Amino acid sequence: xxxxxxxxxxxxxxxxxxxxxxxxxxxxxxxxxxxxxxxxxxxxxxxxxxxxxxxxxxxxxxxxxxxxxxxxxxxxxxxxxxxxxxxxxxxxxxxxxxxxxxxxxxxxxxxxxxxxxxxxxxxxxxxxxxxxxxxxxxxxxxxxxxxxxxxxxxxxxxxxxxxxxxxxxxxxxxxxxxxxxxxxxxxxxxxxxxxxxxxxxxxxxxxxxxxxxxxxxxxxxxxxxxxxxxxxxxxxxxxxxxxxxxxxxxxxxxxxxxxxxxxxxxxxxxxxxxxxxxxxxxxxxxxxxxxxxxxxxxxxxxxxxxxxxxxxxxxxxxxxxxxxxxxxxxxxxxxxxxxxxxxxxxxxxxxxxxxxxxxxxxxxxxxxxxxxxxxxxxxxxxxxxxxxxxxxxxxxxxxxxxxxxxxxxxxxxxxxxxxxxxxxxxxxxxxxxxxxxxxxxxxxxxxxxxxxxxxxxxxxxxxxxxxxxxxxxxxxxxxxxxxxxxxxxxxxxxxxxxxxxxxxxxxxxxxxxxxxxxxxxxxxxxxxxxxxxxxxxxx
Numbered sequence: 093x094x095x096x097x098x099x100x101x102x103x104x105x106x107x108x109x110x111x112x113x114x115x116x117x118x119x120x121x122x123x124x125x126x127x128x129x130x131x132x133x134x135x136x137x138x139x140x141x142x143x144x145x146x147x148x149x150x151x152x153x154x155x156x157x158x159x160x161x162x163x164x165x166x167x168x169x170x171x172x173x174x175x176x177x178x179x180x181x182x183x184x185x186x187x188x189x190x191x192x193x194x195x196x197x198x199x200x201x202x203x204x205x206x207x208x209x210x211x212x213x214x215x216x217x218x219x220x221x222x223x224x225x226x227x228x229x230x231x232x233x234x235x236x237x238x239x240x241x242x243x244x245x246x247x248x249x250x251x252x253x254x255x256x257x258x259x260x261x262x263x264x265x266x267x268x269x270x271x272x273x274x275x276x277x278x279x280x281x282x283x284x285x286x287x288x289x290x291x292x293x294x295x296x297x298x299x300x301x302x303x304x305x306x307x308x309x310x311x312x313x314x315x316x317x318x319x320x321x322x323x324x325x326x327x328x329x330x331x332x333x334x335x336x337x338x339x340x341x342x343x344x345x346x347x348x349x350x351x352x353x354x355x356x357x358x359x360x361x362x363x364x365x366x367x368x369x370x371x372x373x374x375x376x377x378x379x380x381x382x383x384x385x386x387x388x389x390x391x392x393x394x395x396x397x398x399x400x401x402x403x404x405x406x407x408x409x410x411x412x413x414x415x416x417x418x419x420x421x422x423x424x425x426x427x428x429x430x431x432x433x434x435x436x437x438x439x440x441x442x443x444x445x446x447x448x449x450x451x452x453x454x455x456x457x458x459x460x461x462x463x464x465x466x467x468x469x470x471x472x473x474x475x476x477x478x479x480x481x482x483x484x485x486x487x488x489x490x491x492x493x494x495x496x497x498x499x500x501x502x503x504x505x506x507x508x509x510x511x512x513x514x515x516x517x518x519x520x521x522x523x524x525x526x527x528x529x530x531x532x533x534x535x536x537x538x539x540x541x542x543x544x545x546x547x548x549x550x551x552x553x554x555x556x557x558x559x560x561x562x563x564x565x566x567x568x569x570x571x572x573x574x575x576x577x578x579x580x581x582x583x584x585x586x587x588x589x590x591x592x593x594x595x596x597x598x599x600x601x602x603x604x605x606x607x608x609x610x611x612x613x614x615x616x617x618x619x620x621x622x623x624x625x626x627x628x629x630x631x
Contacts, residue, residue, distance in 0.1 A: 140220055141303030143213040144233055148305045148362055150209035151240040152453045153371060160371030165201035167559055168375055168382055171247070174591055175561030176387030176551070176573040179421035181380065181432030191424040192581025192591055194621055200597030206244035207256070210237060215257040226296055228289035228311055231282035232304070235318045238275045238282075239360075239455065242325060243559050245271045247594050249625045250614040262604055265611035268626035272329060276340055279322050286315040287350055305363040315350040317360050320461045323352065324560075327464055328567060330471070331629040341468055345475035353461045356494045361452040369449040372556060376438045377449070380429065384436040386513045387526065387573045388555060389420030391548070394511035395531060398497040403555055405442045409434035413516035422513055422521045424576030431517055438556070446495070455557060457494060462487030463550035470542055481533045484546055488531075491553035506532035513574060520577065527572040544570045566592060566628050584622040591621045592628055 153163040172178045173190050180190055187193035214237050223230040245251050245268055252263040253271045266274070289311050301309030307317070326340035343349060353359065364370050375381050384404045392400040400418060407414040419435050421427065439446040466483035469476035476483065485503050492499045509528050515521035529544050537545075547570035554561055565573060579587045596619055600608040608619075617623030624630065 137298035140217060140222065141298070141300075143217040144229070144236070144303050145305055146213045147210050147217075147233065147236050147240070149368065150205060150213075151236065151243070151455060152362060153205050153209065154362075154364065154368045155371055155374075156366070156368045160369065160374045162201055162205060163371035164375055164381065165198045166205050167202070168372060169198065170202070170594060171562040172372070172382070172556070172558030173385065173423055175558040175565060176385050176423070176571065177556050177558050177561055178382050179385045179423050179425065179427075181383050181421060181427050181435065182429045183427050186426065187580060189594075191576060191578045192585045192621060194581065194595060196595070196598040199594045200599055202244055202247045202594065203251075203597045203600075206241060206251075210240040211256055218257075226300075227285040228294075229296070229300055231285035231289075231318075232311075232314050234278045234282040235314060235321065238278055238325075239321060241271075242275060242321075246328070246559070246563050246625065248596060249593055249623075250611045262607050264607060265614060267614045269333070272325060272627075273336075275325055276322065276336075279318055283315060283318050283322075283350060286311050286318065290315065290350075305365065306360060312350075313358055316353050316358055317456065319344045319350055320353045320360075320456060320464075323461065323464045323468070324456070327467060328563065329627045330467075331567065332627045338471070338473055341471075342474050345465070345468060345473065345477070347475065352465075353456065353458045356458050356490065358458060359454050359494070360456040361454045363452050364450045370447070370451045370453060372453070373438065373440070373447050373449050373451055376447075377440055380433040380437075383432065384418075384420040384438070386420040386422035386515075386521075386523075387571070388552070389418050389436060390511040390513050390526065390574075391552060391571065393418055394525065395502075395505070395508050397502070397552065398499050399492070399495050399552070399555075401443060402439055402446045402495040402497060404436040405439050407435055411516055419516075420513075422515065422523065422574050422577055424578045425515070425518065425521045426578060453557070456560075457491070457553065459487045459491035459494060459553035460550055460560075462490055463546050463553065466546050467543070470539065470546070480542065480546070481535060484533055484549065487546075487553060488549055491549075494553075502531060504532055506530050506534075523574050526574055529571075543568060544572075547571060565590075566625070566630070569630050581621055584618065584620040586622060589622075589630065592624045593621060595619045595621065 153166050155162060168178070169180060169189050173180065188195055189198055214233050217233055218230070241251070241253065249268045250265040251271060253266045254274055255263050307313040323341055323344035326337045326344060330337040344352065372382070389404070391397070392403065404418060406416050407419045409415055414434065421432055421435050462483050465476045465478070466480045466487060469478065469480040469483055478486070488503055507530060509530060510525050512525045513521070513523045527544070527548070529541070529548055533545065534541070547564055547568045551561055551564055551571050565571065573590065575587045575590065579585065581591070585591050596608050596611060612619045615623050
């Protein structure tokens with residue numbers, strides 16, 4: 093956050109409770125508890141396209157005018173840090189979400205962005221009749237909605253979903269299981285519409301590519317992404333609903349349904365256009381409010397992983413123990429910005445920088461899909477397309493290709509393990525190596541070890557997408573991450589299990605107390621950061 097601001101926590105609490113801030117494109121948040129209403133406009137295709145572009149950009153919450161405060165609260169000081177990818181050098185009062193002192197004013201931003209910046213424009217798009225006029229474009233809108241709202245439910249658990257936009261004064265929350273089932277139903281309709289469009293070649297009444305920030309109007313790529321997204325969501329629920337997970341995964345894997353993302357040209361990346369910026373890069377570069385996390389640094393240095401030079405810069409600190417070295421910050425450390433902003437940043441300066449203010453955020457890459465298929469192969473599911481080992485190794489190779497690095501011998505390294513962590517500025521932050529997992533596939537290993545290998549390499553390959561990184565860790569327990577140094581969320585949040593979710597927004601308690609009380613009942617636990625989501629079965 094802008095370092096010159098005073099009374100930060102008070103200001104941020106007011107920001108969310110008052111519902112001003114960056115996502116101010118839609119009229120009313122208090123019309124109902126989602127702020128979504130059915131808008132109308134005529135056959136202005138430019139306006140139609142702007143609704144779709146707005147929703148695409150809101151998945152990652154781009155901000156214009158150099159003000160990504162909203163993304164910082166939505167994801168960066170939460171999932172980006174909980175995933176093990178990042179940690180802030182800014183103390184923010186020494187009581188904040190990174191040490192589990194969950195700030196109510198921060199916790200509602202994810203919810204607000206989901207409904208005001210994703211659901212609202214998509215429902216306004218629907219009101220134009222696009223579902224009947226151009227079903228393939230509506231299919232893309234539905235895929236965008238599922239992509240975004242899956243991130244929202246994976247932060248809170250139950251959310252209002254099925255009845256959003258129906259004009260109710262208060263929209264009830266759905267259980268997370270019901271939300272996921274709705275996702276799969278929406279993907280059924282969307283993929284069918286896309287297959288029909290692709291086979292018919294129907295000409296659209298406007299230039300859809302102009303409004304498509306992901307695939308430039310290529311419906312085949314949207315279909316492959318939708319199938320890949322289905323596979324991801326199916327794997328999310330594998331430990332809690334094996335039967336549904338298998339059905340949905342095999343539907344995604346069936347080549348007759350259109351295929352999956354298989355190479356980096358199909359990566360789901362949202363272009364940064366106009367005066368908009370990549371918010372993660374802005375926060376790292378302009379505010380120095382985020383730095384690399386200790387977990388990802390120790391895995392990459394321990395593995396001698398060539399992607400490290402593409403992911404992060406070396407420390408700029410003059411201390412010989414830091415100078416010219418890759419060094420992350422351990423989550424929950426007691427930090428001082430002047431001391432810790434010299435730790436490793438995103439790769440913004442070293443060599444050929446991988447990140448800039450115009451870097452398109454990648455929300456799903458081909459490597460992740462290969463690792464999902466490897467896990468499917470472990471389960472013995474149909475049409476995985478290879479053995480677990482073959483798909484695991486292809487996932488690694490595809491990630492290396494994405495980052496344009498050579499890695500001779502990497503997949504055959506059976507000895508390297510993640511490094512222990514040492515903090516030259518404070519030994520209280522030191523920690524032993526988080527895992528002894530190696531890289532080389534071992535077909536004789538236990539299912540748990542195989543899963544740890546797949547999940548660890550998938551996590552490395554998904555960097556810097558912290559939302560899915562956090563979900564993967566909560567779902568599987570892998571990769572093994574360093575625990576928070578200072579845990580101010582005890583006893584609700586276990587240091588060993590780590591944070592499981594964010595509490596419902598305070599605005600919901602203020603304006604819809606009975607609705608949110610009913611939502612808490614769907615949690616099967618207290619509304620705090622220690623209660624697991626429906627699909628989170630770890631104990």
